[in-house]
Amino acid sequence: MEVQQLGTTTDYVVIVMYFLAIMLFGSYFGRFTTTTKDFFFGGQRFSWWLIAASCVATVVGSYSFIKYSTAGFTYGLSSSTGYLNDWIVLPFFIFGWLPIIYYSRTGSIPEYFERRFNKNVRLMATIIILLYLIGYVGINLLTLGVALTKILGVPLMPTVIIIAVISGIYLHFGGQTAVIFTDLLQAFILVIAGFLLFGLGIYYLGGFDNFLSGLDLAHRLPQPPFNTHHKFPFIGLFWQDAVANTTAFYFMNQGVMMRFLSLKSVKEGRKAVSFVVICLMPIAMIAIANGGWLGRAMVTNGLLPADTNPKDIFVTVANIVAMPGVFGFIMAALTAALMSTVDTLINAISAIGVNDIYKVYIKPEADDKHYLGIAKLIAIFSAIVGVILVPVFNSFGSIYTAHAMFTASITPPMVTVIILGAFWKNFTPKAAFYTLLAGSGMVLFSLIEPSIIAPVAHGVSDEGGFKYMRALYSLITCGIIAVVVSKFTKPKENIDGLVVDSIHKGMEIFKGGKVNLRESKPIRTLLAKNDGNDLITLGRNQAADLDIDEGDLIYLRDKRWWYGGLKSAQGKLAKITEDDNITISQDLLDYGRLNLGEEVVVEKIL
Amino acid sequence: MWDTFLYQHIVGGIIFISAFVLYYKKTDKDLIKAQGNKIVLYPVAAFVFYFFLNLVWTYWAIKTGSK
Numbered sequence: 309m310e311v312q313q314l315g316t317t318t319d320y321v322v323i324v325m326y327f328l329a330i331m332l333f334g335s336y337f338g339r340f341t342t343t344t345k346d347f348f349f350g351g352q353r354f355s356w357w358l359i360a361a362s363c364v365a366t367v368v369g370s371y372s373f374i375k376y377s378t379a380g381f382t383y384g385l386s387s388s389t390g391y392l393n394d395w396i397v398l399p400f401f402i403f404g405w406l407p408i409i410y411y412s413r414t415g416s417i418p419e420y421f422e423r424r425f426n427k428n429v430r431l432m433a434t435i436i437i438l439l440y441l442i443g444y445v446g447i448n449l450l451t452l453g454v455a456l457t458k459i460l461g462v463p464l465m466p467t468v469i470i471i472a473v474i475s476g477i478y479l480h481f482g483g484q485t486a487v488i489f490t491d492l493l494q495a496f497i498l499v500i501a502g503f504l505l506f507g508l509g510i511y512y513l514g515g516f517d518n519f520l521s522g523l524d525l526a527h528r529l530p531q532p533p534f535n536t537h538h539k540f541p542f543i544g545l546f547w548q549d550a551v552a553n554t555t556a557f558y559f560m561n562q563g564v565m566m567r568f569l570s571l572k573s574v575k576e577g578r579k580a581v582s583f584v585v586i587c588l589m590p591i592a593m594i595a596i597a598n599g600g601w602l603g604r605a606m607v608t609n610g611l612l613p614a615d616t617n618p619k620d621i622f623v624t625v626a627n628i629v630a631m632p633g634v635f636g637f638i639m640a641a642l643t644a645a646l647m648s649t650v651d652t653l654i655n656a657i658s659a660i661g662v663n664d665i666y667k668v669y670i671k672p673e674a675d676d677k678h679y680l681g682i683a684k685l686i687a688i689f690s691a692i693v694g695v696i697l698v699p700v701f702n703s704f705g706s707i708y709t710a711h712a713m714f715t716a717s718i719t720p721p722m723v724t725v726i727i728l729g730a731f732w733k734n735f736t737p738k739a740a741f742y743t744l745l746a747g748s749g750m751v752l753f754s755l756i757e758p759s760i761i762a763p764v765a766h767g768v769s770d771e772g773g774f775k776y777m778r779a780l781y782s783l784i785t786c787g788i789i790a791v792v793v794s795k796f797t798k799p800k801e802n803i804d805g806l807v808v809d810s811i812h813k814g815m816e817i818f819k820g821g822k823v824n825l826r827e828s829k830p831i832r833t834l835l836a837k838n839d840g841n842d843l844i845t846l847g848r849n850q851a852a853d854l855d856i857d858e859g860d861l862i863y864l865r866d867k868r869w870w871y872g873g874l875k876s877a878q879g880k881l882a883k884i885t886e887d888d889n890i891t892i893s894q895d896l897l898d899y900g901r902l903n904l905g906e907e908v909v910v911e912k913i914l
Numbered sequence: 915m916w917d918t919f920l921y922q923h924i925v926g927g928i929i930f931i932s933a934f935v936l937y938y939k940k941t942d943k944d945l946i947k948a949q950g951n952k953i954v955l956y957p958v959a960a961f962v963f964y965f966f967l968n969l970v971w972t973y974w975a976i977k978t979g980s981k
Binding site: 392404533 | 915917918919921922925929930933934936937941942944945948949950953956957959960961963964967968971972974975976978
C-alpha cells in the first residue's frame with residue numbers, strides 16, 4: 309500500500325518543534341566539552357542510568373519501528389526475540405570486556421587490536437570498522453529519508469540534509485556529552501511514543517481482550533518455529549542475532565564502547581548493561597513492535613484488509629489510531645530513533661579518525677586542542693559523507709546490498725577476534741590477522757556458494773541462501789582458523805590488562821599503584837578549595853568513613869542525582885587532613901563545574 | 915513449541931555458563947573475592963528473569979492460543 313501525504317499541519321509543527329528543541333538541547337552541552345576526552349568519552353563521569361537510557365536510544369534505529377512492526381504483523385509476539393536474548397553474552401561483557409577496555413584506557417577498538425596484537429591487525433580493523441560505520445550512517449539516513457518521504461510526501465534529499473545538519477550541529481558542539489543527553493531525551497520520546505501508540509491501538513480495538521483475541525497461537529508464542537520459516541527461523545535468529553549481532557553490538561560497536569568509557573567506574577558499567585538487558589530492552593521491544601501486533605489484531609477483527617502490506621503496517625496503524633499532533637509526535641519519535649543512532653555513529657567515526665588515523669599516520673605530536681578541532685571537523689565530514697552516500701545507495705540497490713553483505717562478512721571475524729583476544733592469552737597476533745582476513749574470505753565465499761552452510765543449517769531450507777544460518781557457519785570457520793593458527797604461532801608478551809587473566813594488573817596500571825577494593829558507602833561533605841598543588845584532600849573522619857588511603861582514586865559529584873554526573877570530577881586523593889571537608893584545586897573545580905560551600909557526594913573508585 | 919525454549923536455554927545456557935567458568939578459572943582469586951557476589955548476581959538475575967519469562971510466556975501461549 310503506497311501511503312502519501314499523511315498527517316496534518318499540527319503534525320508538521322510538532323515535528324519541526326522537535327527538531328529545534330533537540331538541536332538547542334544538544335548544543336547546550338558544548339560548554340561541558342573542552343578536551344578530546346570530553347568529546348569522545350564525556351570525561352569519565354556519568355551515572356549508570358544515563359548510559360543505560362542512551363544505549364537503548366542507540367540500539368533503536370529509525371528502521372526499528374518499521375522492521376519490528378513488519379515482523380510483529382507477520383510473525384506476532386515472537387518479533388520481540390531479537391531484543392530479549394542479550395542475556396546470553398552478558399557475563400562475557402561484565403566479567404571480561406568491560407573491565408579490560410575501561411582499565412586499559414583503550415580509546416578505540418583498533419587501538420586495542422594494536423596493543424593486544426600488532427599494527428597490522430590495527431590497520432585492518434580500522435579499515436573494516438570505518439567502512440562499516442560510514443556505510444551505516446548513509447543507510448540510516450536513507451532509511452528514514454525514504455520513510456518520511458513516503459509518509460509525509462516530503463522530498464528525500466532536503467529531509468536527509470536537515471536531519472544530518474541537526475545531528476552534526478549538536479554533535480560538533482557537544483560531543484559525547486551532547487550525544488548522551490540528547491539520547492536520554494530521545495529514549496524517553498521513543499518509549500512514550502511507542503506506548504502511546506499501543507494504548508491508542510488497544511482503545512481503538514475496544515479493549516485488551518479484543519487485542520489478545522486477535523492473535524492466534526502462532527502469533528502469541530515468544531519464539532518463531534524452530535526451522536520451518538526460512539525467512540524467520542528461531543535457530544537462525546539464535547545464532548545470528550542472539551550470539552553474533554549481540555556480541556557485535558556490545559563488544560565491537562565503537563559508539564557503545566565509548567558510552568561505557570564515559571561512565572565514572574566499571575561498577576556503573578555493570579549496572580548499566582544489566583539494567584539495559586533486564587529492564588529496558590523488554591520495554592523498548594514493546595514500544596517498537598506493537599504497531600505490528602495491533603495491525604494483526606485489526607486484521608483479525610476486520611478493521612484492516614487482510615492484504616495490508618506488512619512493510620507499511622507501522623505507519624498505517626499510527627495513522628489510523630493517532631489523532632492530529634499525536635501522529636506528528638510518533639513521526640518525531642521515528643526521527644529521534646535515527647538521530648540517536650546516527651550521532652553515536654558519527655562520534656565513533658570521529659574517535660577512530662583521530663585516534664587511529666590522524667594521531668598514528670598524520671600528526672602524532674600535537675596538543676589536545678588541536679586534536680579536538682580535528683575531531684569536530686571529522687564529525688562534520690562524516691555527516692557530509694553520510695549524506696553523499698544517500699543518493700548513491702538509493703540509485704544503486706546493489707551497493708546497499710553490498711554493504712549488508714560486507715557487514716555480514718566482517719561481523720563474525722571481528723567478534724571472534726575480540727572474544728578470543730580478551731579471553732584467551734595464547735591467541736596470537738598472526739592468528740588474529742588471519743582470522744580477520746581468511747575468516748572474512750570464507751564468509752564471502754559462502755555468499756557465492758551458500759551450499760557450504762548446509763552442514764550446520766539445522767534443517768533450515770536453503771531458500772534465501774541460508775541468510776540466517778551464515779552466522780553459525782562463520783563463527784565455526786573463524787574459530788577454527790583462530791585456534792589452528794594460534795597453535796603454530798607465538799603469542800604476544802606484555803599484554804597485562806588486555807586479557808581477562810590480568811585484569812587485576814590492568815586495574816593497578818589504570819590507577820598507577822595498588823588498588824583499594826575495600827567496600828565503602830558514599831558520603832556527603834562540604835566542598836572547599838585548596839590553594840596548593842594538591843588536587844584533592846579529605847578530612848580524616850571522612851577518609852575513615854570511605855576506608856580510603858592517600859593515592860586512591862576518588863569521585864565527587866553534585867548532590868543532585870538527576871545531573872547523572874554532569875557536574876562531577878575524579879582524581880587522586882593527595883592528602884588526608886585534619887579538616888572536616890573535602891578540598892579540590894581550582895582546575896578540578898572548574899572542570900567539574902562544582903560549587904564551593906555546597907554539599908557534594910564523595911565516593912571511592914579504586 | 916517447547917523445542918525453541920529448550921534449545922535457547924540449553925545452548926544459550928552453555929555459552930552463558932562458559933563465561934562464569936572462564937571468570938572463576940582465569941581471574942585473580944583476590945580480585946574475585948574483593949569484587950564480591952554482586953558482579954555474579956547481575957547476569958544470574960538476567961538468566962533467571964528470561965528463563966521464567968519465556969517459560970511462562972510459552973505456557974500461556976499454548977494454553978490460551980490453542981482454544
